[in-house]
Amino acid sequence: xxxxxxxxxxxxxxxxxxxxxxxxxxxxxxxxxxxxxxxxxxxxxxxxxxxxxxxxxxxxxxxxxxxxxxxxxxxxxxxxxxxxxxxxxxxxxxxxxxxxxxxxxxxxxxxxxxxxxxxxxxxxxxxxxxxxxxxxxxxxxxxxxxxxxxxxxxxxxxxxxxxxxxxxxxxxxxxxxxxxxxxxxxxxxxxxxxxxxxxxxxxxxxxxxxxxxxxxxxxxxxxxxxxxxxxxxxxxxxxxxxxxxxxxxxxxxxxxxxxxxxxxxxxxxxxxxxxxxxxxxxxxxxxxxxxxxxxxxxxxxxxxxxxxxxxxxxxxxxxxxxxxxxxxxxxxxxxxxxxxxxxxxxxxxxxxxxxxxxxxxxxxxxxxxxxxxxxxxxxxxxxxxxxxxxxxxxxxxxxxxxxxxxxxxxxxxxxxxxxxxxxxxxxxxxxxxxxxxxxxxxxxxxxxxxxxxxxxxxxxx
Numbered sequence: 001x002x003x004x005x006x007x008x009x010x011x012x013x014x015x016x017x018x019x020x021x022x023x024x025x026x027x028x029x030x031x032x033x034x035x036x037x038x039x040x041x042x043x044x045x046x047x048x049x050x051x052x053x054x055x056x057x058x059x060x061x062x063x064x065x066x067x068x069x070x071x072x073x074x075x076x077x078x079x080x081x082x083x084x085x086x087x088x089x090x091x092x093x094x095x096x097x098x099x100x101x102x103x104x105x106x107x108x109x110x111x112x113x114x115x116x117x118x119x120x121x122x123x124x125x126x127x128x129x130x131x132x133x134x135x136x137x138x139x140x141x142x143x144x145x146x147x148x149x150x151x152x153x154x155x156x157x158x159x160x161x162x163x164x165x166x167x168x169x170x171x172x173x174x175x176x177x178x179x180x181x182x183x184x185x186x187x188x189x190x191x192x193x194x195x196x197x198x199x200x201x202x203x204x205x206x207x208x209x210x211x212x213x214x215x216x217x218x219x220x221x222x223x224x225x226x227x228x229x230x231x232x233x234x235x236x237x238x239x240x241x242x243x244x245x246x247x248x249x250x251x252x253x254x255x256x257x258x259x260x261x262x263x264x265x266x267x268x269x270x271x272x273x274x275x276x277x278x279x280x281x282x283x284x285x286x287x288x289x290x291x292x293x294x295x296x297x298x299x300x301x302x303x304x305x306x307x308x309x310x311x312x313x314x315x316x317x318x319x320x321x322x323x324x325x326x327x328x329x330x331x332x333x334x335x336x337x338x339x340x341x342x343x344x345x346x347x348x349x350x351x352x353x354x355x356x357x358x359x360x361x362x363x364x365x366x367x368x369x370x371x372x373x374x375x376x377x378x379x380x381x382x383x384x385x386x387x388x389x390x391x392x393x394x395x396x397x398x399x400x401x402x403x404x405x406x407x408x409x410x411x412x413x414x415x416x417x418x419x420x421x422x423x424x425x426x427x428x429x430x431x432x433x434x435x436x437x438x439x440x441x442x443x444x445x446x447x448x449x450x451x452x453x454x455x456x457x458x459x460x461x
Contacts, residue, residue, distance in 0.1 A: 031106050038099045042136030044155060045092045047144035049085070051151035052078060059149060073156045077163070082177065086170035087163050096132055103128040215383075219346040226345060228312060229305040230379055230400050232326045232335035237375070240265055243273050246289040254278060261323050261338075264297055269333040272300050272325055300325050305334055309342045316342070368444045371430065374403035374437035385444065395422060403437040413437075 052074070055063075060078065063071045077084050144151045163170070240263040241253050254262055260278045265271055274297030284291060301324045303312060316322060322339040362384055363371040372381060381402055382389050397408045406427055407413070409420050414437060420427040424445035431438040 028106070031102055035099055035102050035106070038095050038102070039131060039135050042092060042095045042099065042132065043140035044158070045088055045095065046137050047140035047151050048155040048159060049088045049092070050141045050144040051148040051155065052084060052088075053081075054145060054148045055152065070153050070156055073160060074152050077156060077159055082174045083163065083170050084159065086173040086177075087159065087166050090166045090169050090173070091162050096136065099132060099136075100128060216346060223346060224308060224310045226309050226379075227305065228303055228307045228309060228324075228326050228337055229334070230377060231309055231341050231345060232305075232337040233341070234335045234375060234401070235269060235333055238263065238269060238333075238336050240269060240272075241276070242266070243294060247284075247287055247291045247293050248289050250293060251281070251285070254281070263300070263325065263336065264294075270331075272333060274298055275300050275323055302327050303337070305329075309337075309345065312337070313339075313342050365441070368446065370442050370444075372402055372440050372442060374401070374406070374432075374440050376402050378402060378405060381442075385442070391423065402440060406437060406440065 055078070060075070063075050066072070239257045239259060241250060243264050243266045245253070254276070262276050262278075263269070264273050264276050266273055273294070276293075276297055280296045280298075281293070284293070284296075301315075301319060301321055303315075303324045303326055305326055305328055312324065316324075316339050324337050325333060326335040326337055328334040362373075362376070365371065370385065377400055378392065378396060379389075379400075381387065392405060395409060396405045399405045399408050406420055406429070409422055409427075410418075413434070414420065414429045414432060416429055416432050418429045420429075426443035428441040428443070429437060429439075430441055
Protein backbone atom coordinates (compact mmCIF):
# COMPACT_ATOMS: atom_id res chain seq x y z
CA UNK A 1 0.00 0.00 0.00
CA UNK A 2 1.34 3.44 -0.94
CA UNK A 3 2.38 5.89 1.81
CA UNK A 4 1.24 9.45 0.88
CA UNK A 5 3.34 11.09 3.64
CA UNK A 6 6.45 9.35 2.37
CA UNK A 7 5.72 10.53 -1.17
CA UNK A 8 5.27 14.17 -0.03
CA UNK A 9 8.55 14.10 1.92
CA UNK A 10 10.35 12.68 -1.11
CA UNK A 11 8.85 15.38 -3.33
CA UNK A 12 10.03 18.17 -0.96
CA UNK A 13 13.52 16.63 -0.77
CA UNK A 14 13.57 16.46 -4.52
CA UNK A 15 12.63 20.14 -4.83
CA UNK A 16 15.25 21.23 -2.29
CA UNK A 17 17.82 19.13 -4.05
CA UNK A 18 17.09 21.05 -7.25
CA UNK A 19 17.99 24.41 -5.56
CA UNK A 20 21.52 25.31 -6.55
CA UNK A 21 23.96 28.00 -5.46
CA UNK A 22 24.38 30.53 -8.26
CA UNK A 23 27.15 32.55 -6.56
CA UNK A 24 30.43 31.90 -4.77
CA UNK A 25 30.43 30.84 -1.13
CA UNK A 26 32.51 33.91 -0.23
CA UNK A 27 29.94 36.24 -1.77
CA UNK A 28 27.13 34.45 0.07
CA UNK A 29 28.93 34.73 3.42
CA UNK A 30 29.59 38.44 2.93
CA UNK A 31 25.92 39.10 2.09
CA UNK A 32 24.66 37.16 5.09
CA UNK A 33 27.15 39.00 7.32
CA UNK A 34 25.85 42.34 6.01
CA UNK A 35 22.27 41.27 6.79
CA UNK A 36 23.34 40.25 10.30
CA UNK A 37 25.02 43.63 10.91
CA UNK A 38 21.96 45.48 9.61
CA UNK A 39 19.74 43.46 11.97
CA UNK A 40 21.93 44.59 14.88
CA UNK A 41 21.60 48.22 13.70
CA UNK A 42 17.82 47.83 13.44
CA UNK A 43 17.70 46.40 16.97
CA UNK A 44 19.81 49.27 18.37
CA UNK A 45 17.71 51.97 16.68
CA UNK A 46 14.42 50.37 17.77
CA UNK A 47 15.71 50.06 21.33
CA UNK A 48 16.90 53.68 21.31
CA UNK A 49 13.44 54.88 20.26
CA UNK A 50 11.81 53.23 23.28
CA UNK A 51 14.68 54.12 25.64
CA UNK A 52 14.62 57.87 24.94
CA UNK A 53 10.85 58.32 24.95
CA UNK A 54 10.18 56.15 28.01
CA UNK A 55 12.42 58.11 30.38
CA UNK A 56 10.44 59.33 33.37
CA UNK A 57 10.30 62.96 34.50
CA UNK A 58 12.39 62.01 37.52
CA UNK A 59 15.12 60.47 35.35
CA UNK A 60 14.99 63.46 33.00
CA UNK A 61 15.42 65.83 35.94
CA UNK A 62 18.42 63.88 37.20
CA UNK A 63 19.99 64.00 33.73
CA UNK A 64 19.56 67.79 33.62
CA UNK A 65 21.41 68.18 36.92
CA UNK A 66 24.14 65.70 35.93
CA UNK A 67 27.58 66.98 34.86
CA UNK A 68 28.30 63.94 32.68
CA UNK A 69 28.88 64.85 28.99
CA UNK A 70 26.83 61.84 27.86
CA UNK A 71 23.91 62.79 30.14
CA UNK A 72 24.03 66.32 28.75
CA UNK A 73 23.94 64.86 25.24
CA UNK A 74 20.80 62.85 26.13
CA UNK A 75 19.12 66.03 27.42
CA UNK A 76 20.14 67.91 24.27
CA UNK A 77 18.58 65.24 22.06
CA UNK A 78 15.38 65.21 24.13
CA UNK A 79 15.11 69.00 23.85
CA UNK A 80 14.23 68.44 20.17
CA UNK A 81 11.89 65.42 20.38
CA UNK A 82 10.35 65.76 16.91
CA UNK A 83 13.75 65.90 15.24
CA UNK A 84 14.99 62.93 17.30
CA UNK A 85 11.93 60.83 16.47
CA UNK A 86 12.20 61.71 12.77
CA UNK A 87 15.88 60.66 12.74
CA UNK A 88 15.08 57.35 14.46
CA UNK A 89 12.22 56.53 12.08
CA UNK A 90 14.21 57.43 8.96
CA UNK A 91 17.25 55.43 10.10
CA UNK A 92 15.17 52.42 11.11
CA UNK A 93 13.29 52.35 7.80
CA UNK A 94 16.53 52.80 5.87
CA UNK A 95 18.07 49.80 7.65
CA UNK A 96 14.97 47.60 7.27
CA UNK A 97 14.66 48.35 3.55
CA UNK A 98 18.35 47.49 3.15
CA UNK A 99 17.73 44.13 4.86
CA UNK A 100 14.84 43.39 2.48
CA UNK A 101 16.93 44.29 -0.57
CA UNK A 102 19.87 42.12 0.54
CA UNK A 103 17.57 39.23 1.43
CA UNK A 104 16.04 39.42 -2.04
CA UNK A 105 19.55 39.38 -3.49
CA UNK A 106 20.44 36.30 -1.42
CA UNK A 107 17.21 34.49 -2.24
CA UNK A 108 16.87 35.04 -5.95
CA UNK A 109 20.35 36.06 -7.14
CA UNK A 110 22.67 33.76 -5.22
CA UNK A 111 20.34 30.73 -5.30
CA UNK A 112 18.47 29.23 -8.19
CA UNK A 113 14.82 28.66 -7.19
CA UNK A 114 13.57 28.18 -10.73
CA UNK A 115 12.47 24.64 -9.93
CA UNK A 116 10.91 25.66 -6.54
CA UNK A 117 9.78 29.32 -6.71
CA UNK A 118 7.33 28.84 -3.83
CA UNK A 119 10.20 27.94 -1.48
CA UNK A 120 11.97 31.15 -2.47
CA UNK A 121 8.81 33.15 -1.80
CA UNK A 122 8.47 31.65 1.70
CA UNK A 123 12.08 32.48 2.55
CA UNK A 124 11.78 36.02 1.20
CA UNK A 125 8.55 36.86 3.03
CA UNK A 126 8.09 34.75 6.14
CA UNK A 127 11.69 34.26 7.23
CA UNK A 128 12.85 37.86 6.58
CA UNK A 129 9.71 39.33 8.19
CA UNK A 130 10.20 37.10 11.25
CA UNK A 131 13.84 38.21 11.58
CA UNK A 132 13.02 41.93 11.32
CA UNK A 133 10.00 41.85 13.63
CA UNK A 134 11.45 39.54 16.28
CA UNK A 135 15.11 40.57 16.40
CA UNK A 136 14.87 44.07 14.97
CA UNK A 137 11.75 45.31 16.80
CA UNK A 138 10.18 43.26 19.60
CA UNK A 139 13.14 41.93 21.58
CA UNK A 140 15.21 45.16 21.58
CA UNK A 141 12.17 47.24 22.59
CA UNK A 142 11.35 44.89 25.47
CA UNK A 143 14.95 45.10 26.67
CA UNK A 144 15.10 48.91 26.25
CA UNK A 145 11.95 49.32 28.32
CA UNK A 146 13.70 47.71 31.29
CA UNK A 147 17.11 49.36 30.70
CA UNK A 148 16.05 52.66 29.13
CA UNK A 149 18.70 54.85 30.79
CA UNK A 150 21.57 52.51 29.90
CA UNK A 151 20.41 52.10 26.29
CA UNK A 152 19.90 55.87 25.91
CA UNK A 153 23.42 56.55 27.22
CA UNK A 154 24.90 53.90 24.89
CA UNK A 155 23.11 55.18 21.79
CA UNK A 156 23.39 58.95 22.41
CA UNK A 157 26.71 59.46 20.49
CA UNK A 158 25.47 57.43 17.53
CA UNK A 159 22.20 59.37 17.41
CA UNK A 160 24.13 62.64 17.45
CA UNK A 161 25.87 61.51 14.26
CA UNK A 162 22.63 60.24 12.70
CA UNK A 163 20.98 63.58 13.47
CA UNK A 164 23.55 65.26 11.27
CA UNK A 165 23.52 62.62 8.52
CA UNK A 166 19.73 62.59 8.15
CA UNK A 167 19.26 66.31 8.93
CA UNK A 168 17.79 67.22 5.49
CA UNK A 169 15.30 64.34 5.59
CA UNK A 170 14.29 64.92 9.24
CA UNK A 171 13.83 68.64 8.49
CA UNK A 172 11.35 67.84 5.72
CA UNK A 173 9.50 65.34 7.91
CA UNK A 174 9.26 67.69 10.91
CA UNK A 175 8.19 70.62 8.70
CA UNK A 176 5.44 68.53 7.14
CA UNK A 177 4.25 67.42 10.58
CA UNK A 178 4.17 71.01 11.86
CA UNK A 179 2.17 72.10 8.81
CA UNK A 180 -0.42 69.39 9.42
CA UNK A 181 -0.58 70.32 13.12
CA UNK A 182 -1.27 73.97 12.30
CA UNK A 183 -3.98 73.17 9.75
CA UNK A 184 -5.93 70.82 11.99
CA UNK A 185 -5.15 72.16 15.47
CA UNK A 186 -8.15 74.52 15.72
CA UNK A 187 -10.58 71.98 14.30
CA UNK A 188 -9.46 69.28 16.73
CA UNK A 189 -9.64 71.71 19.64
CA UNK A 190 -13.20 72.80 18.78
CA UNK A 191 -14.36 69.20 18.55
CA UNK A 192 -12.81 68.36 21.89
CA UNK A 193 -14.41 71.40 23.54
CA UNK A 194 -17.84 70.43 22.21
CA UNK A 195 -17.36 66.90 23.46
CA UNK A 196 -16.32 68.14 26.90
CA UNK A 197 -19.38 70.38 27.11
CA UNK A 198 -21.61 67.46 26.18
CA UNK A 199 -19.91 65.29 28.78
CA UNK A 200 -20.50 67.92 31.47
CA UNK A 201 -24.16 68.27 30.47
CA UNK A 202 -24.65 64.51 30.63
CA UNK A 203 -22.88 64.27 33.99
CA UNK A 204 -25.01 67.01 35.56
CA UNK A 205 -28.18 66.32 33.62
CA UNK A 206 -30.38 66.15 36.69
CA UNK A 207 -30.92 69.23 38.85
CA UNK A 208 -28.97 68.87 42.06
CA UNK A 209 -26.80 70.78 44.47
CA UNK A 210 -23.80 70.68 42.09
CA UNK A 211 -25.08 73.41 39.73
CA UNK A 212 -22.29 75.77 40.77
CA UNK A 213 -19.68 73.05 40.18
CA UNK A 214 -21.14 72.45 36.71
CA UNK A 215 -20.86 76.17 35.81
CA UNK A 216 -17.22 76.27 36.96
CA UNK A 217 -16.34 73.24 34.82
CA UNK A 218 -18.08 74.72 31.77
CA UNK A 219 -16.27 78.01 32.38
CA UNK A 220 -12.91 76.23 32.38
CA UNK A 221 -13.74 74.28 29.20
CA UNK A 222 -14.87 77.38 27.27
CA UNK A 223 -12.22 79.69 28.72
CA UNK A 224 -10.09 79.67 25.56
CA UNK A 225 -13.05 80.38 23.24
CA UNK A 226 -14.25 83.62 24.87
CA UNK A 227 -13.15 86.92 23.36
CA UNK A 228 -12.39 90.14 25.24
CA UNK A 229 -15.41 91.79 23.63
CA UNK A 230 -17.77 89.28 25.23
CA UNK A 231 -16.52 89.99 28.75
CA UNK A 232 -15.54 93.67 28.79
CA UNK A 233 -17.42 96.55 30.38
CA UNK A 234 -18.78 98.47 27.40
CA UNK A 235 -17.75 102.06 26.72
CA UNK A 236 -21.05 103.55 27.87
CA UNK A 237 -20.67 101.94 31.32
CA UNK A 238 -17.05 103.00 31.96
CA UNK A 239 -16.37 105.19 34.97
CA UNK A 240 -13.54 107.57 34.04
CA UNK A 241 -12.28 111.07 34.90
CA UNK A 242 -11.07 113.93 32.72
CA UNK A 243 -7.44 114.94 32.86
CA UNK A 244 -8.21 118.63 33.54
CA UNK A 245 -10.17 118.22 36.81
CA UNK A 246 -8.73 119.77 39.98
CA UNK A 247 -7.22 117.52 42.61
CA UNK A 248 -9.94 117.83 45.26
CA UNK A 249 -12.65 117.19 42.66
CA UNK A 250 -10.67 114.16 41.49
CA UNK A 251 -10.63 112.74 45.03
CA UNK A 252 -14.39 113.20 45.28
CA UNK A 253 -15.06 111.48 41.95
CA UNK A 254 -12.85 108.51 42.75
CA UNK A 255 -14.39 108.16 46.21
CA UNK A 256 -17.89 108.14 44.71
CA UNK A 257 -16.91 105.59 42.05
CA UNK A 258 -15.73 102.98 44.56
CA UNK A 259 -13.03 101.71 42.17
CA UNK A 260 -9.34 101.29 42.94
CA UNK A 261 -8.28 101.98 39.33
CA UNK A 262 -9.82 104.63 37.07
CA UNK A 263 -9.02 105.56 33.44
CA UNK A 264 -8.12 109.18 32.76
CA UNK A 265 -8.92 110.75 29.37
CA UNK A 266 -8.59 113.99 27.44
CA UNK A 267 -11.66 115.28 25.57
CA UNK A 268 -13.13 111.78 25.00
CA UNK A 269 -12.62 108.14 25.93
CA UNK A 270 -10.89 107.62 22.57
CA UNK A 271 -7.92 109.53 24.05
CA UNK A 272 -7.12 107.71 27.29
CA UNK A 273 -3.96 109.14 28.85
CA UNK A 274 -3.43 106.51 31.52
CA UNK A 275 -4.79 104.60 34.49
CA UNK A 276 -4.88 106.24 37.92
CA UNK A 277 -4.39 103.90 40.90
CA UNK A 278 -6.10 104.93 44.12
CA UNK A 279 -3.12 103.72 46.18
CA UNK A 280 -0.88 106.23 44.36
CA UNK A 281 -3.02 109.07 45.75
CA UNK A 282 -2.84 108.01 49.40
CA UNK A 283 0.43 109.85 50.01
CA UNK A 284 -1.05 113.11 48.63
CA UNK A 285 -4.46 113.30 50.29
CA UNK A 286 -3.45 116.45 52.18
CA UNK A 287 -2.63 118.38 48.99
CA UNK A 288 -4.84 121.16 47.60
CA UNK A 289 -6.01 121.96 44.09
CA UNK A 290 -2.58 123.23 43.06
CA UNK A 291 -1.19 119.70 43.17
CA UNK A 292 -0.50 118.25 39.72
CA UNK A 293 -1.66 114.65 39.93
CA UNK A 294 -1.13 113.72 36.23
CA UNK A 295 2.44 112.37 36.68
CA UNK A 296 0.89 109.63 38.85
CA UNK A 297 -0.82 108.11 35.82
CA UNK A 298 0.35 104.67 34.72
CA UNK A 299 0.71 103.72 31.08
CA UNK A 300 -2.50 102.08 29.80
CA UNK A 301 -2.43 98.62 28.25
CA UNK A 302 -4.47 98.41 25.03
CA UNK A 303 -5.90 95.15 23.65
CA UNK A 304 -8.08 94.40 20.59
CA UNK A 305 -11.67 93.21 20.88
CA UNK A 306 -10.94 89.86 19.24
CA UNK A 307 -8.22 88.85 21.72
CA UNK A 308 -9.00 85.68 23.68
CA UNK A 309 -9.28 86.05 27.43
CA UNK A 310 -6.92 83.13 28.07
CA UNK A 311 -4.18 85.01 26.19
CA UNK A 312 -5.05 88.23 28.03
CA UNK A 313 -4.87 86.39 31.34
CA UNK A 314 -1.28 85.38 30.54
CA UNK A 315 -0.50 88.99 29.56
CA UNK A 316 -1.87 90.24 32.87
CA UNK A 317 0.38 87.79 34.68
CA UNK A 318 3.44 88.78 32.67
CA UNK A 319 2.89 92.54 32.85
CA UNK A 320 1.75 92.51 36.51
CA UNK A 321 -1.34 94.57 35.67
CA UNK A 322 -5.05 94.10 36.35
CA UNK A 323 -6.71 96.33 33.75
CA UNK A 324 -6.69 96.80 29.98
CA UNK A 325 -8.39 99.24 27.61
CA UNK A 326 -10.22 97.47 24.78
CA UNK A 327 -9.96 99.15 21.38
CA UNK A 328 -11.93 98.54 18.19
CA UNK A 329 -10.55 98.15 14.68
CA UNK A 330 -10.31 101.93 14.29
CA UNK A 331 -8.36 102.45 17.52
CA UNK A 332 -11.28 103.91 19.45
CA UNK A 333 -12.12 102.87 22.99
CA UNK A 334 -14.67 100.04 22.95
CA UNK A 335 -14.59 99.14 26.63
CA UNK A 336 -12.59 98.14 29.66
CA UNK A 337 -11.63 94.71 31.00
CA UNK A 338 -10.07 93.70 34.32
CA UNK A 339 -8.52 90.58 35.77
CA UNK A 340 -11.64 90.16 37.90
CA UNK A 341 -13.82 90.08 34.76
CA UNK A 342 -11.72 87.21 33.39
CA UNK A 343 -11.77 85.18 36.61
CA UNK A 344 -15.54 85.62 36.91
CA UNK A 345 -15.93 83.65 33.66
CA UNK A 346 -14.77 80.61 35.64
CA UNK A 347 -15.82 81.06 39.25
CA UNK A 348 -18.82 83.35 38.80
CA UNK A 349 -19.45 86.74 40.35
CA UNK A 350 -16.76 87.91 42.79
CA UNK A 351 -17.83 90.33 45.51
CA UNK A 352 -15.64 91.76 48.24
CA UNK A 353 -16.72 93.34 51.52
CA UNK A 354 -17.09 96.75 49.89
CA UNK A 355 -19.25 95.63 46.96
CA UNK A 356 -22.96 96.23 47.17
CA UNK A 357 -25.22 93.33 46.32
CA UNK A 358 -25.58 93.45 42.55
CA UNK A 359 -29.08 93.18 41.19
CA UNK A 360 -29.75 90.74 38.41
CA UNK A 361 -29.97 92.40 34.97
CA UNK A 362 -33.49 91.11 34.45
CA UNK A 363 -36.94 91.04 36.03
CA UNK A 364 -39.04 87.90 35.89
CA UNK A 365 -42.72 88.53 35.12
CA UNK A 366 -43.83 84.90 35.02
CA UNK A 367 -42.51 81.53 33.90
CA UNK A 368 -42.16 82.64 30.27
CA UNK A 369 -41.66 86.42 30.37
CA UNK A 370 -38.52 88.30 31.43
CA UNK A 371 -37.49 91.94 31.12
CA UNK A 372 -33.81 92.57 30.32
CA UNK A 373 -31.66 95.62 29.91
CA UNK A 374 -30.75 95.68 26.22
CA UNK A 375 -27.06 96.18 26.97
CA UNK A 376 -26.89 92.78 28.70
CA UNK A 377 -24.32 90.47 27.12
CA UNK A 378 -25.76 87.50 25.23
CA UNK A 379 -23.65 85.12 27.30
CA UNK A 380 -25.44 86.40 30.40
CA UNK A 381 -28.85 86.02 28.76
CA UNK A 382 -28.03 82.43 27.81
CA UNK A 383 -26.93 81.70 31.35
CA UNK A 384 -29.88 83.30 33.14
CA UNK A 385 -32.53 81.79 30.85
CA UNK A 386 -30.71 78.47 30.30
CA UNK A 387 -30.73 78.89 26.52
CA UNK A 388 -28.41 76.94 24.23
CA UNK A 389 -26.01 79.44 22.64
CA UNK A 390 -26.28 77.61 19.31
CA UNK A 391 -29.88 78.86 19.00
CA UNK A 392 -28.81 82.40 18.07
CA UNK A 393 -25.26 81.68 16.84
CA UNK A 394 -25.91 82.24 13.14
CA UNK A 395 -28.43 85.05 13.58
CA UNK A 396 -26.36 87.21 15.94
CA UNK A 397 -23.55 87.93 13.46
CA UNK A 398 -20.88 89.91 15.32
CA UNK A 399 -23.27 91.06 18.06
CA UNK A 400 -22.37 90.31 21.68
CA UNK A 401 -25.23 92.11 23.47
CA UNK A 402 -28.99 91.63 23.44
CA UNK A 403 -29.42 94.99 21.68
CA UNK A 404 -26.94 93.94 18.99
CA UNK A 405 -28.85 90.69 18.41
CA UNK A 406 -32.14 92.59 17.95
CA UNK A 407 -30.51 95.00 15.49
CA UNK A 408 -29.25 92.01 13.48
CA UNK A 409 -32.69 90.36 13.52
CA UNK A 410 -34.68 93.48 12.61
CA UNK A 411 -32.23 95.14 10.23
CA UNK A 412 -33.16 98.60 11.53
CA UNK A 413 -33.45 100.59 14.77
CA UNK A 414 -36.57 99.21 16.49
CA UNK A 415 -39.04 101.52 18.21
CA UNK A 416 -40.84 101.07 21.52
CA UNK A 417 -43.67 98.54 21.24
CA UNK A 418 -42.19 96.74 18.22
CA UNK A 419 -42.19 92.94 18.33
CA UNK A 420 -39.49 90.75 16.81
CA UNK A 421 -40.01 87.01 16.33
CA UNK A 422 -37.18 84.51 15.99
CA UNK A 423 -37.72 80.77 16.08
CA UNK A 424 -40.17 80.33 18.99
CA UNK A 425 -38.89 83.40 20.89
CA UNK A 426 -40.69 86.76 21.02
CA UNK A 427 -38.78 89.99 21.73
CA UNK A 428 -40.82 93.07 22.61
CA UNK A 429 -39.07 96.47 22.68
CA UNK A 430 -40.22 98.19 25.87
CA UNK A 431 -38.04 101.28 25.77
CA UNK A 432 -35.84 102.78 23.05
CA UNK A 433 -34.70 106.13 21.67
CA UNK A 434 -33.22 107.30 18.40
CA UNK A 435 -29.78 105.88 19.20
CA UNK A 436 -30.22 102.70 21.21
CA UNK A 437 -32.53 100.05 22.64
CA UNK A 438 -32.89 100.36 26.41
CA UNK A 439 -35.07 97.48 27.64
CA UNK A 440 -36.61 94.34 26.13
CA UNK A 441 -39.16 91.75 27.16
CA UNK A 442 -38.27 88.19 26.18
CA UNK A 443 -41.07 85.65 25.91
CA UNK A 444 -39.80 82.08 25.99
CA UNK A 445 -41.34 79.27 23.89
CA UNK A 446 -44.39 77.64 25.40
CA UNK A 447 -43.65 74.26 26.93
CA UNK A 448 -45.58 71.35 25.39
CA UNK A 449 -48.57 70.35 27.50
CA UNK A 450 -49.10 66.67 28.35
CA UNK A 451 -52.55 65.50 29.30
CA UNK A 452 -52.66 63.70 32.66
CA UNK A 453 -53.40 60.03 32.47
CA UNK A 454 -56.75 58.98 34.01
CA UNK A 455 -57.61 55.78 35.75
CA UNK A 456 -59.91 54.76 32.86
CA UNK A 457 -57.04 54.97 30.38
CA UNK A 458 -55.69 51.58 29.56
CA UNK A 459 -52.93 50.60 27.18
CA UNK A 460 -53.99 49.29 23.81
CA UNK A 461 -53.46 45.60 23.24
